[in-house]
Amino acid sequence: MSQVKKIVNDEIFEWIKDIRRAIHQWPELGFKEEKTAALISRALKKLGIKYQTQIAQTGVVGRLITNENAPTIALRADMDALPITEDTGLPFASQNPGIMHACGHDGHVAIILGAAAVLNEKPPEGNVVFIFQPAEESEGGAKPMIEQGALKGVNVIFGGHIEGHYQVGEIGIKTGVHTSYTDYFEIRITGKGGHAARPHEAVDAVIIASQLVVNLQTIISREIDPVFPAVITVGYLRSGSVYNAIADKAVLKGTVRTTDEMIRTQISDKIRRTASSLAILYNAEIKVILKPGYPPVINEETAVKLAIRAAEELVGKEKTISIPFPSLGGEDFAYYLQEIPGCFVRFGAAKDGHEMMSSHSPKFDFDEEVLRIGAAYMSELTRHTIKKLRKY
Numbered sequence: 001m002s003q004v005k006k007i008v009n010d011e012i013f014e015w016i017k018d019i020r021r022a023i024h025q026w027p028e029l030g031f032k033e034e035k036t037a038a039l040i041s042r043a044l045k046k047l048g049i050k051y052q053t054q055i056a057q058t059g060v061v062g063r064l065i066t067n068e069n070a071p072t073i074a075l076r077a078d079m080d081a082l083p084i085t086e087d088t089g090l091p092f093a094s095q096n097p098g099i100m101h102a103c104g105h106d107g108h109v110a111i112i113l114g115a116a117a118v119l120n121e122k123p124p125e126g127n128v129v130f131i132f133q134p135a136e137e138s139e140g141g142a143k144p145m146i147e148q149g150a151l152k153g154v155n156v157i158f159g160g161h162i163e164g165h166y167q168v169g170e171i172g173i174k175t176g177v178h179t180s181y182t183d184y185f186e187i188r189i190t191g192k193g194g195h196a197a198r199p200h201e202a203v204d205a206v207i208i209a210s211q212l213v214v215n216l217q218t219i220i221s222r223e224i225d226p227v228f229p230a231v232i233t234v235g236y237l238r239s240g241s242v243y244n245a246i247a248d249k250a251v252l253k254g255t256v257r258t259t260d261e262m263i264r265t266q267i268s269d270k271i272r273r274t275a276s277s278l279a280i281l282y283n284a285e286i287k288v289i290l291k292p293g294y295p296p297v298i299n300e301e302t303a304v305k306l307a308i309r310a311a312e313e314l315v316g317k318e319k320t321i322s323i324p325f326p327s328l329g330g331e332d333f334a335y336y337l338q339e340i341p342g343c344f345v346r347f348g349a350a351k352d353g354h355e356m357m358s359s360h361s362p363k364f365d366f367d368e369e370v371l372r373i374g375a376a377y378m379s380e381l382t383r384h385t386i387k388k389l390r391k392y
């Protein structure tokens with residue numbers, strides 16, 4: 001801890017805590033992060049770091065350039081909030097009704113600005129690009145940021161996520177595949193409406209939808225090799241309008257999570273096959289719409305080694321967690337890693353003695369000490385990586 005305090009002094013810590021709270025109070029949805037972008041711009045300006053705004057609509061990129069020919073490291077934060085009504089009772093709770101920073105992205109911005117402040121005080125012998133990207137929770141801001149040049153000249157990229165499953169002070173790192181494909185599906189059933197008392201004259205969309213939900217789960221349990229992680233979740237199901245009529249239509253929406261391309265294709269095929277079989281079985285029409293989501297985050301080996309070493313030096317071996325399994329969550333940091341090597345880490349942020357509130361919950365909150373540790377870690381990791389790259 002003393003090491004962390006040496007790297008991120010009280011002044012910087014207070015500054016980034018204020019930033020986090022200001023962003024928390026005025027959360028904005030994906031591609032609408034205007035106030036957030038303005039706040040980031042002001043912070044970079046105060047530090048004297050050059051920056052560009054309106055990249056991928058609301059994104060901001062800061063550049064700390066010390067030597068054009070030296071290695072360049074990028075640090076990335078996402079900026080967007082979620083359509084959730086906050087119920088934390090915090091003094092700096094959301095002032096935007098129905099919108100909340102329930103995933104810690106307010107903290108991510110503060111962490112990267114903290115790292116910027118630290119690195120700016122004593123610039124490394126290389127360059128650092130600070131990427132603040134919109135819309136991680138919705139359509140994905142990473143891809144348009146890349147298309148608009150955010151990674152230009154960058155050799156290695158790092159990012160991280162606040163993580164309630166680990167105690168504050170712990171840093172979690174996963175080698176290789178870290179998150180999953182996040183594909184979307186929608187299934188539209190068209191039967192035939194009718195009187196509740198005369199089912200033989202109708203085709204009941206509710207029965208078909210119910211069968212479909214159960215059959216989708218047996219794809220996972222009976223048709224996929226169990227050594228591969230896979231999930232199908234139907235999160236949305238709508239049908240019917242009144243209790244005494246047979247519904248003619250039903251709509252299901254959900255997500256398929258996999259970490260392997262082959263399993264992903266198998267599941268898509270099986271969803272289509274299940275739907276068309278049920279259509280024949282029940283004399284209905286069933287339309288399946290599949291849309292690809294984010295690809296998996298795949299952490300690169302050398303970047304992982306650097307990330308582990310930096311964590312062990314900063315928080316110690318016991319608090320450097322080797323994450324054993326991939327998460328079936330999604331993260332559009334994956335797109336950066338399709339372009340250049342890098343690593344995505346987890347910043348432990350559980351509040352001591354508090355029940356863990358999962359992210360995307362209206363009660364989500366984290367221990368702000370993570371801001372200090374995260375900023376110290378990202379700046380140290382940057383220095384380590386620049387040193388390593390300069391050797392070649």
Ligand code: NI
Pocket residue numbers: 103104105136161
């Ligand atoms: Ni998130």
